[in-house]
Amino acid sequence: MIFENGELVIPRLLDWVRARPDIRAVLRTGSRARGEADQWSDHDIELYSTDPEPYRDSDWLDGLGPVLAGVGLDGPWDNPARLVIFEGGAKVDFQVVPVARLHELTDELDDLHERGYEVLLDLDGTAARLPAASGAPENELPDEREFREHCEEFWFELGHIPRYVARGELWVAKLRDAGTKELLLTMIEWHALSHFGLDHDVWHNGVRMREWAAPGVWDRVDALFSGFVPEDVLRAASATGALFTELARDVARRNGFTYPEAAEQAF
Incomplete structure (x- = not known):
């Protein structure tokens, strides 16, 4: 099971990932990556896969632990996304993203990753080439x-x-x-x-x-x-x-x- 006392245990997540050869990198974003989280904060996890489409179904979540409730969405890159509450209460927002998107980020970070990210797994060395995040918000006022x-x-x-x-x-x-x-x-x-x-x-x-x-x-x-x-x-x-x-x-x-x-x- 991936949870202990309601917390996401990253080593167990990565053990699960390593048994899935299509996933080449794992990033974390959001307040936990920026060091601004509290015990109630979501876990924002990006799984970079060579074949994201099978993750549109929810069966793969069974390998991570009992799911209490989940929502399937299209992510920002037309990718599979799953917002999940696991037994124990931890909420995890998964984005399963094409590996090609990670290569694009090595040229320029988007607004999300510019706020802050954490590399949890980098099997091919691609994430090591990501620019450092500035941490600055991307705000604008209306005309x-x-x-x-x-x-x-x-x-x-x-x-x-x-x-x-x-x-x-x-x-x-x-x-x-x-x-x-x-x-x-x-x-x-x-x-x-x-x-x-x-x-x-x-x-x-x-x-x-x-x-x-x-x-x-x-x-x-x-x-x-x-x-x-x-x-x-x-x-x-x-x-x-x-x-x-x-x-x-x-x-x-x-x-x-x-x-x-x-x-x-x-x-």
Whole structure:
């Protein structure tokens, strides 16, 4: 079994890999490769294979240990990917990648590997030729058109919430609310980058937001969420709109954009 006390045991993973001659290299990315992980962090493992296609099926996972749940996806290079929770609770995101992609990375790292990577196995010496990772995030701010469209989409989504609450459709209202939170998260990221600079690490999906958001933002997050009660749903929607407005106006000011004030009338 590959797990002990919920942790991925790399030597056992590599023992399994060595019995599969098609896998020529193993890399680890993500927070564990960067030394920023805690006990709850995912394990991001890349298996570089001469024949990735058979890994689209999930049978190969049986050799690693009992699987509680798994999701099969297409990876960023149209490669097989498996997101797995094993018995013991460890979550592992596997990418099974063509060996040719590893050769491409020796010329220039992509954004993911530029953040940091760790070579766990290198049977052919290809990974030894990878450039050193800078560790710097690859961030960018929107242009004015993207900014405006993002703001209008936010107010379009938020404007649906009172309508569904009035109909008594709280489930649908909460689904719309989830969409506004995703749009707000992007604005929180843009606001932090506008405040601190493009080399500021905003992580992803709101992870560690209390650490990277601009001052005062995290203190207002608790007011953005509600229970399953009409009045509370509307209160949280208003708080979400108020924070979005404040941050978006600041992003516009710092970047010379025009904030689309008329869009607020949709709510």
